[in-house]
Amino acid sequence: MQMCESRVSSVIQEWLNPYPNQAHATLNPTSSSPAASTNLVSMDLISYSQSQGLRGSGEDRLDEQMMSLPYLPYTSSCLSGTTNSGNHHQNPTGSMQDFSPPFLLPTMRGPVAKRSISKDSAEYRLRRERNNxxxxxxxDKARRRILMTQQRALQLQEENQKLQMKIGQLSQELDTLRHILSQQHLPGSEEAATVVSSI
Amino acid sequence: MQMCESRVSSVIQEWLNPYPNQAHATLNPTSSSPAASTNLVSMDLISYSQSQGLRGSGEDRLDEQMMSLPYLPYTSSCLSGTTNSGNHHQNPTGSMQDFSPPFLLPTMRGPVAKRSISKDSAEYRLRRERNNxxxxxxxDKARRRILMTQQRALQLQEENQKLQMKIGQLSQELDTLRHILSQQHLPGSEEAATVVSSI
DNA sequence: ATATATTGCGCAATTT
DNA sequence: CAAATTGCGCAATATA
Structure with missing residues (x-):
C-alpha cells in the first residue's frame, strides 16, 4: 500500500522534474494518514436520522496541542522562477525513471510510459472533468460525514449529562429507601412509613 | 462575510475571465458550507485528554444518503484545449473592477490593482511556499480534529451504554425496595427484611 | 497593511 | 475502465 507520496506538486513537478516517480519518499510528516478513508472509526450502529439540529454556536479551540512539526517545506527552494506550467503536454509519467537503488523487487516494472495522453486531448479534458x-x-460527502460526527458527539454528550443526572437522582432515592428500611427494625417505626409516602 | 464563491477555479479563471470578482454567485451546491471553519459545532467544554484509543476497526458506510446533487461541472466546456496555465503572471486581481452597482459604501475602495507580483518574483515563491x-x-490540524471528534463520539457512546445499564440496575433495585416497603404494612413482615439484606 | 490560517478547487496518483 | 479517495499546490478569504 505505497501511499501517493508524490511530494512535489504534480503540476509544478512536471516542469521541475521530468522523472516524478520514485526518489524522495518518507517526507510526509504526521504519519501520512493513509488509513483516513476506510478507517473512519466506525460510526456504524448509529442511525443518522433526525440530524437537523445544527445550532452553530460553539467556538472550538483546539489549542494547538500538537508538537511543533516543522512542516518541512518539501519543494522549497527547488522552485526556480520561470513561470513554468507552460506547455508540457504528453503525460510526465513518461519515459525514464531512477533505478539507482540496486534493490528492484522481482515484480517491479519500469515506468512503462503508459498511454501518452496529451493534455489537449478531448479525452483528457473529459477525464479531468469527470474526476473534478x-x-x-x-x-461534499466527507464534509457531511464530519458534520454528522460532530452533531452526534454533541448529542451523545447531552444525553450523557441527562443520564448522569438521572443516575444521581435514582441513587439518592435508593439511599433514602435503604435508610428507611434500616430504620424499620428500630424503635419508632411510624415516621419511616411517612417518609416513604413522600417519595 | 461574502464567502469565497470563486466558482471557476482561480488558476483557470485567470485565463478564462480577466475579471474574477463579481458575477456568477450562488452556484455552490450543498449550501456552500461556509461556516465550516469557525462554526465547528462547539466541541468546547470537552477536554481532549486521554485520546489515545484509536482502534480503527469500524467500517463506516454512510449509505450515500444524500440527494442526487448533479455536482454541476462548473467550468465544464469552458475548458478549451490550449493547455492553459501558461504564463498568466501579474495577479489577476489587478486593474479594473465592476463598479456597476451605484452603492459603493463610503469606505469602499477600488481594486487598487494591488502590488503587481510576478510569479517569477522571488517574493512570490516565498509567499507561496509559506502558504503551502x-x-x-x-x-493536519483538521485531520486530527476530525479523528478526535470521532474518538470522542465512540467514547461517549460507550459511556452512554454503561450509564444506561447502570440506570437499569438502579431502577430495578428501587422497584425492589419500593415493593418491599409497600409490603411493610401487610401481614407477614419477616420475609421482606430477608430480601432487603440480599441487596 | 502583513503574516498566518482556512477553504474550495483542479490535478494526478491510487484505490475501490 | 469508471468512480471514489487523497495529498498537494494555488489563490481567494478570513483572522490575527
Missing part, C-alpha cells in the same frame, strides 16, 4: 466532479462529490 | 506550509499545517 467526483472530487467535489467526495469532498 | 500553512496549508499543510492547517490540514
Amino acid at each position: 466532479i467526483a472530487v467535489r462529490k467526495s469532498r | 506550509i500553512a496549508v499543510r499545517k492547517s490540514r
Whole structure:
C-alpha cells in the first residue's frame, strides 16, 4: 500500500522534474494518514436520522496541542522562477525513471510510459472533468460525514449529562429507601412509613 | 462575510475571465458550507485528554444518503484545449473592477490593482511556499480534529451504554425496595427484611 | 497593511 | 475502465 507520496506538486513537478516517480519518499510528516478513508472509526450502529439540529454556536479551540512539526517545506527552494506550467503536454509519467537503488523487487516494472495522453486531448479534458466532479462529490460527502460526527458527539454528550443526572437522582432515592428500611427494625417505626409516602 | 464563491477555479479563471470578482454567485451546491471553519459545532467544554484509543476497526458506510446533487461541472466546456496555465503572471486581481452597482459604501475602495507580483518574483515563491506550509499545517490540524471528534463520539457512546445499564440496575433495585416497603404494612413482615439484606 | 490560517478547487496518483 | 479517495499546490478569504 505505497501511499501517493508524490511530494512535489504534480503540476509544478512536471516542469521541475521530468522523472516524478520514485526518489524522495518518507517526507510526509504526521504519519501520512493513509488509513483516513476506510478507517473512519466506525460510526456504524448509529442511525443518522433526525440530524437537523445544527445550532452553530460553539467556538472550538483546539489549542494547538500538537508538537511543533516543522512542516518541512518539501519543494522549497527547488522552485526556480520561470513561470513554468507552460506547455508540457504528453503525460510526465513518461519515459525514464531512477533505478539507482540496486534493490528492484522481482515484480517491479519500469515506468512503462503508459498511454501518452496529451493534455489537449478531448479525452483528457473529459477525464479531468469527470474526476473534478467526483472530487467535489467526495469532498461534499466527507464534509457531511464530519458534520454528522460532530452533531452526534454533541448529542451523545447531552444525553450523557441527562443520564448522569438521572443516575444521581435514582441513587439518592435508593439511599433514602435503604435508610428507611434500616430504620424499620428500630424503635419508632411510624415516621419511616411517612417518609416513604413522600417519595 | 461574502464567502469565497470563486466558482471557476482561480488558476483557470485567470485565463478564462480577466475579471474574477463579481458575477456568477450562488452556484455552490450543498449550501456552500461556509461556516465550516469557525462554526465547528462547539466541541468546547470537552477536554481532549486521554485520546489515545484509536482502534480503527469500524467500517463506516454512510449509505450515500444524500440527494442526487448533479455536482454541476462548473467550468465544464469552458475548458478549451490550449493547455492553459501558461504564463498568466501579474495577479489577476489587478486593474479594473465592476463598479456597476451605484452603492459603493463610503469606505469602499477600488481594486487598487494591488502590488503587481510576478510569479517569477522571488517574493512570490516565498509567499507561496509559506502558504503551502500553512496549508499543510492547517490540514493536519483538521485531520486530527476530525479523528478526535470521532474518538470522542465512540467514547461517549460507550459511556452512554454503561450509564444506561447502570440506570437499569438502579431502577430495578428501587422497584425492589419500593415493593418491599409497600409490603411493610401487610401481614407477614419477616420475609421482606430477608430480601432487603440480599441487596 | 502583513503574516498566518482556512477553504474550495483542479490535478494526478491510487484505490475501490 | 469508471468512480471514489487523497495529498498537494494555488489563490481567494478570513483572522490575527
